[in-house]
Amino acid sequence: GSGFAVGFGVMMAVAAAVMVAGGARRLTEAAEVLVPVVSGAYILLCVAALVLRWEAVAGAFGMILRGAFEPAAVTGGVVGSAAVALRIGVSRGTFTNEAGMGTAAIAHGSAEGVHPAEQGELGIMEVFLDTMVICTLTALVILTSGVTIPYGHTAGSELTAAALAECFGPWVRAALSGCLVLFALATILGWSFYAGRCAEFLFGRINWKWFGLCQGAAVFGGLYLGTGTVWTLAEIFNGLMAIPNLIAVLMLTGEVRQLTGRLEMCYNRSHRT
Secondary structure, eight states: OHHHHHHHHHHHHHHHHHHHHTOHHHHHHHHHHHHHHHHHHHHHHHHHHHHHTGGGHHHHHHHHHHHHHOTHHHHTSOTTHHHHHHHHHHHHHHHHHOTTTSHHHHHHTTOOSSOHHHHHHHHHHHHIIIIIIIIHHHHHHHHHHTOOOOTTSOOOHHHHHHHHHHHHOTHHHHHHHHHHHHHHHHHHHHHHHHHHHHHHHHHSSOOHHHHHHHHHHHHHHHTTSOHHHHHHHHHHHHHHHHHHHHHHHHHTHHHHHHHHHHHHHHHHHHHHO
């Protein structure tokens, strides 16, 4: 009900405000704990579901390939279905792994004692694990479960919950809800870290306690936004971030080549010795 939603929103807002108020170090420490634990639990749950439905996995891969190269087969032949599939796929993929937006570079740039090229390789692996592993596992679980997929309509976490419930029973909905809550909290903390670093760059030293209160208020305000509005805002601001970042990436191509070349030389010397 609405009372539960408000109470839950207050709880998330308070948790975010307290953690953000602790400063950048507390944010990174919290994320280091939350992300691996929740990701590992979710991956194990998906793998177990696929083991139970292993006979349908090959057919699910076939459905993915047909949907990729024949989008009209899934969208019902809607005019411009290929363009629609491409737009939604790119926007959702960007929202999932942040590739090209420049935000992840803020976190990787805070690492100490690591060569920039090595840190970049970790960033590549991060995108691979997020999109190719976690997202693919989610898609396979849904496609092998036999649940009805509302093609052409927005489907949220309830579709994944229904698919996993087909394999393990109703209890899994509560477990998945817990994972999603922790995922959401980790995401809020991550973006709070990005916002704080950007604020420090623009305005100098900031008061993390006041910044935490602002973030908590923003989290609570998000409770009253519809899902469609959230997706639209995410797509707009992701695009606005990606444009200057991709231009900067092109301009820094030469420096990236130099750094990776130096790292390769170091590797070669270490192997010879």
